[in-house]
Amino acid sequence: MNEILKLLEQNSKYTAQQLAPMLDMEESAVEAAIAKYEEDKVILGYQALVDWDKAGEDFVTALIEVKVTPQRGDGFDRIAERIYQYDEVESVYLMSGAFDLTVIISGKSLKEVAQFVAARLSTIEGVTSTATHFILKKYKEKHCLFTKQVEQEERVLFV
Amino acid sequence: MDYNSILSERIQKIAPSGIRKFFDILEEMKDAISLGIGEPDFVTPWHIRDAGIYSLEKGHTKYTSNSGMLTLRKEISAYLKRRFDLSYDPAGEILVTVGGSEAIDLTLRAFINPGDEVIIPVPSFVCYNALVTISGGVPVLLQTKRENEFRLTPEELKSAITPKTKMLVLPYPCNPTGGIMERKDLEALVDVLKGTDIIILSDEIYAELTYGLKHTSPANIEGLSERTIVVNGFSKSHAMTGWRLGYVCGPRPVISQLTKLHQFGIMSAPTTSQYAAIEAMREGDADIEMMHNEYDRRRKFLVSELCRMGLDCFEPRGAFYVFPCIKSTGLGSDEFCERLLISEKVAVISGTAFGPGGEGFVRMCYAASVADIQEALIRIERFIKSL
Structure with a gap:
């Protein structure tokens, strides 16, 4: 069950429809689980990380x-x-x-x-x-980097 | 100078990768999403990178033993035992190579005499066919089928064997199909090969990426183990593609000949990479789990979405590709990929790039971020509806 929490902690914008196949669950079950977490205040809120x-x-x-x-x-x-x-x-x-x-x-x-x-x-x-x-x-905050990632050069290859 | 008349005929006859033009278009596009390249989107875990950096700080910049550092070979041996129940002696049965690719190349060159046939199940990774040809062998492409979940069946294998057959390539878990060979599938091949001297080249680069069950190597199977050469590497399991490090394991007389080839062609695999790989073998199992679980989620999401769109999609059991059938769109694979790229800027690879039997399919790699996969799916659905 806590898999839902782990995924939402990574990205709170995941919808129940997206989470359901990743977790082998019914969409309605994911919705119900999230609602329960919110009600129980296991999920305290959803916020954007702003630079x-x-x-x-x-x-x-x-x-x-x-x-x-x-x-x-x-x-x-x-x-x-x-x-x-x-x-x-x-x-x-x-x-x-x-x-x-x-x-x-x-x-x-x-x-x-x-x-x-x-x-x-x-x-x-x-x-x-x-x-x-x-x-x-x-x-870095909550696993997000504030510094700009160096862009990789274009690569044409076939693997 | 007319270089074409001087260059080796055998090399010139090898067709270049057919998707070159496709990638040229992709490179020009700004906001294209690529599910094309088969490479982890993870950066090598920091502790592994750090081990490489530390080795440079310590000044470990010289050649290693031709076979690779003994410490690394010992760690590889322990890893193979721990994760796949394979037993190889670090002294004489393991050779560290420049990626799995070199290991494949060495194995083919060490066995093939002119005219020897090598059976290659397709669709599969493009290198086998070309490398067999370069070695002077004859590739025998054997089409595996969607209805068999792209496994190699004993009947198919039997039909391809001739007195000239030297080797069988087993590219499982399979790029691009996502097919795997379970223990029972491998055991079914034992009788077909019994009494022959056919060697199995088992490319197990995706061995850590099977979903729902653990990978079985032909080297685990009685009746196949003595004829099996195992190729593996760090690229996919530890997200270390750019470090170019792999290894090949097999019977002592075989590894001894491979080491000779490697010694003259390469000398030794990159030293920095070997130090990093020691750390990967010792402390990297948690990284493997983490990436595996992440790929698994993306796999399930992608398959469920493709099915919802009405594409027939075999559920891949290994590697990090899905190989949906696009025949229902009425387009050929090449046309599907080209039009999808031009109209919606999503790059997927035509199944035809992986040999006969790939027509009607496209390969999508899910070693991409979830955000990219999501956006790609929205575009793919719009594209299919527009047809």
Whole structure:
């Protein structure tokens, strides 16, 4: 069953009609399985991967290491929740190692992101420190390459 | 100088590939989709490329042993045992070659005396016919049939054998038909060959790409194994076409003669490629699975779509080609391909390129991205409806 998920993770534009023969399933069964995944929130959403540089938009992304003081009873969850409620926050992960949370934030400019960190993030109760790392260049995301592939020269051959 | 009067008559008589003109048109087109070239669309897995690069960094740029590096031959031996239950001694029964093509060429040249006949089931890869002729042999083309799923039947084989028959080529899994020979199909040939000295040249370059069951080599079959020369390589299994690396396995006296030919003609297979191939043999089984599964999905998708369009399409059991029958369109194969290319910019190969018996069929390669296959199918359907 999870084959459907693997294929959709590769390309969410696959239709049930296309998936059915690849998986030896009936089209209606594929549709039903996908609907169930969506209902159960196994599939959380479908999004396009955008190269904003190429689209000509100003766009910065930062990865912020956050150290927090865990709270009695709620551990890290309560603070994480306070952080992820902000629309600016793209992703939040609880980490092992030298810090506690990774927070990924996007904005139009360095200033905008820096302001968010200073005004919002670091003032949350329980946050003890932040370290902001700006992404300078994206090479690869979700198996997609941002760099241009070198075109192969034309070959005439018969195999 | 009149070069044509000086050049070898035998070489000049060999017809050039008939689809040259076709590819010339294709090359001019900007947004054409090609399901023509039989080559994986995957790049060689990074860890294998890295092993090649690392060998260059270490300065491994010299000739290797004529037979290929012993380490590689040991890995090939272990791989063949592990994946196909074949047993070959790395010292003396395996020769590393420049692609499967060289292995085929060497084997033919090592066996053929002038006038010897070589039975070649067709439709099949174009090189056998030409290489037999170059070696001074006589190709005997044996048509396999759609209704037999393009297998070679014992009756067909029997009808083609004469006192001059030296060799039988078994090109399975088959390019272009996708046909395979199962264990029972091979066992059925044992009685026909019993008592003869006919050698089997088994081209198993697509051995990793069978769907639904594992590949069986004639070298696995009692009564065939001692007469079988196995040719294989890294091009299709590990997406390593450009590295030009293959190998041939067989009885010691045979490999010894092949090694002599190879030593004078080639010296040794590319060293960088051999280092990369060692990595491929040691750590590449997961890559094989990944690519196999991906091809399998594309295969099922393509077959189901072609059937939906009303083309009679035998479900290919191996390699990465489908070979649909296009007789229902009322067009001949050559005309079908040319008109499809010109009106819809989709390149597929006419079945006639693969020898007699290919008329009425076209070859489509599904080692292309799903997006390309999808778009090609939309165009093919539009083309068929327009007829």
